[in-house]
Amino acid sequence: MASESESGAAFSPRNFLASRTRWHALEIVFWLSTLLPFVLVPDYLQLASQIAIAALFAISLDLILGFAGIVSIGHAAYFGLGAYTAGIVSKYGVSEPVLLLVLAAIVSGTLGYVSSFIISRFRHLALIMITLGICLMLYEVANLTSWLTGGADGLQGIKIGPLLGTFKFDLYGKTAYAYALVVLFLCFLVCRRLIHSPFGLSLRGIRENPVRMPAIGAPSDAHIRKIYTIAAVIAGMAGAVLAQTTSTVSLEVLGFQRSADVLVMLILGGAGKLYGGILGSIVYMVARDQFSGINPQYWYFWIGLMMVLVVMYLPNGLLGGLEKLTRRWRGKS
Amino acid sequence: MLGSMAGILFDGFAYGMLLFLLSVGLSVTLGMMNFINLSHASFGMLGGYVTVTLMQQLGWPFLATLPAAFVISALVGMVMERFMFRRMYRATDLDQTLLTIGVVFMSIAGAAYIWGTVQQPVVMPDYLSGSFLVGGVNIARYRLFLIVVALVITLLMIGGLEWTRFGAQIRAAVDNQRMARGLGLDVDRTFSLTFSLGSGLAGLGGALAIAMVGLDPGFAFAYLIYVLIVVSVGGLASIWGSFVAASLLGICDMAGKYYVPQLGSFLIYLMMVGILMWRPVGLFGKR
Numbered sequence: 287m288a289s290e291s292e293s294g295a296a297f298s299p300r301n302f303l304a305s306r307t308r309w310h311a312l313e314i315v316f317w318l319s320t321l322l323p324f325v326l327v328p329d330y331l332q333l334a335s336q337i338a339i340a341a342l343f344a345i346s347l348d349l350i351l352g353f354a355g356i357v358s359i360g361h362a363a364y365f366g367l368g369a370y371t372a373g374i375v376s377k378y379g380v381s382e383p384v385l386l387l388v389l390a391a392i393v394s395g396t397l398g399y400v401s402s403f404i405i406s407r408f409r410h411l412a413l414i415m416i417t418l419g420i421c422l423m424l425y426e427v428a429n430l431t432s433w434l435t436g437g438a439d440g441l442q443g444i445k446i447g448p449l450l451g452t453f454k455f456d457l458y459g460k461t462a463y464a465y466a467l468v469v470l471f472l473c474f475l476v477c478r479r480l481i482h483s484p485f486g487l488s489l490r491g492i493r494e495n496p497v498r499m500p501a502i503g504a505p506s507d508a509h510i511r512k513i514y515t516i517a518a519v520i521a522g523m524a525g526a527v528l529a530q531t532t533s534t535v536s537l538e539v540l541g542f543q544r545s546a547d548v549l550v551m552l553i554l555g556g557a558g559k560l561y562g563g564i565l566g567s568i569v570y571m572v573a574r575d576q577f578s579g580i581n582p583q584y585w586y587f588w589i590g591l592m593m594v595l596v597v598m599y600l601p602n603g604l605l606g607g608l609e610k611l612t613r614r615w616r617g618k619s
Numbered sequence: 620m621l622g623s624m625a626g627i628l629f630d631g632f633a634y635g636m637l638l639f640l641l642s643v644g645l646s647v648t649l650g651m652m653n654f655i656n657l658s659h660a661s662f663g664m665l666g667g668y669v670t671v672t673l674m675q676q677l678g679w680p681f682l683a684t685l686p687a688a689f690v691i692s693a694l695v696g697m698v699m700e701r702f703m704f705r706r707m708y709r710a711t712d713l714d715q716t717l718l719t720i721g722v723v724f725m726s727i728a729g730a731a732y733i734w735g736t737v738q739q740p741v742v743m744p745d746y747l748s749g750s751f752l753v754g755g756v757n758i759a760r761y762r763l764f765l766i767v768v769a770l771v772i773t774l775l776m777i778g779g780l781e782w783t784r785f786g787a788q789i790r791a792a793v794d795n796q797r798m799a800r801g802l803g804l805d806v807d808r809t810f811s812l813t814f815s816l817g818s819g820l821a822g823l824g825g826a827l828a829i830a831m832v833g834l835d836p837g838f839a840f841a842y843l844i845y846v847l848i849v850v851s852v853g854g855l856a857s858i859w860g861s862f863v864a865a866s867l868l869g870i871c872d873m874a875g876k877y878y879v880p881q882l883g884s885f886l887i888y889l890m891m892v893g894i895l896m897w898r899p900v901g902l903f904g905k906r
Binding site: 351357359404407408410411412414415416418419420422423426427429430542546549550553557584585586587589590591592593594596597598601 | 649655703706707710712713714716717718720721722723724725726727728729731732840844847848851855881882883884885888889891892895896899900
């Protein structure tokens, strides 16, 4: 693909973007293969839906971290807010999952929009600490308002109705996986369109140099606010889907651990390319499922080791490593 | 009323000094060397475990274990700097964040593997436990001891950085690496020593803290957040800033828990975000 876009006369910004938006055969194969769990591993559909949710959350983080270069170690704030919104509203009689999803997206998006005014002003350590601080504050609020959220005991009495009035969430997770997969795919389409637009390109410019971008007419702060809000919306939807498919919401959805986990998934797969987050969450969740079966206590040792090795030897994640391998292989043959 | 206020001030200040002892090493590694070192509290945890192990298994007196906690943490820090962190000084914020979070995960699982997940019992010697009354204020001996140690370390650090040859070398290497190299300084060696100084201080802080806050493998995460708050609020590279920020946080936390217990830790987080929004470089930061 690289040689295609570099070869001479036809090169223009429009053609460049168009060449990027074209669907690669591998992508189509990948999305078709996400349907395989229905037939191949019907016992693991719950896990598959968890993976789809994690992938959605990772994509949301990728938008701000991979593309706009905003390092956040408190992204669970929006995930948790979405989960709590869906859970709490469902207690008061609204049980249609799609409606709850939209509500959660709106609430998370609002918080994202408000906090984006703070986020866009800072960089480096202050930024990392403020993202963490916002998440910690939400955690404390959820912990303290136990009349609303159930506090440390978790939210009680969530009632999720059948999807679109017809499909019930069953024990095997068939509906859950289908639902999570559809939400993931739709959000993915939006993000894919977004990052291959001029807006997406200017985000990458901001990542490389936030000071220089305004000079060529791309207001860094406004762009960061937009993408941060979008990312919050998607994270909120991921949280809502988790609340609906598992019918549980606990404080853990806002915890530092969750922010760290999604960061690991994204980096493991490769930041700055949408598929990185998806691949990372598949590898991470499957590995966790397998390892924690053997010895749950020491699972974090292997995760830690994996992170250290990825940072030191695979700077662009698994996907970056794969790309490098294929390029080398093509170069030789 | 006045007595209880003085009591809160004293307890809060002592708690602040505990936070200061835990975080002063971080204002060296993160602050001066500009390396986002989230594994700092893991070194603190290591120091804590060294003290507990020496006291229980070998029957060392508490005070004698403190230098050991410092030395062992410093050595581990030096080895890790040599093989891991040194290669990451020029990496992005993100890579440093991830690498060190990875180390935190490994340290937590490692501690659980070696020492188990239970709280470690810490028994203080008689001369450090108990308390006495001064003008109606209850002064716990151990808290007084913490305050004294923290003051001594503050003076040593500020004095050492300002007036010793090694302090000057550190400042030169941190300020302008190329220039320092050009003048014939062995920057790699200076950085290695500085990093192990930071890790050693973390170990010492951890060894001193466990008597008040307990020790289990969750320590590395629980106190990571506090030390990060202290250093970012105080301002990078400023020992004095950390000192002020730690006392402020300690007193506010104590007062908050006493007067408005329903707010819990919310107050501290709010304060951090507020101060950082007002001064992104921290209270005493320069960059």
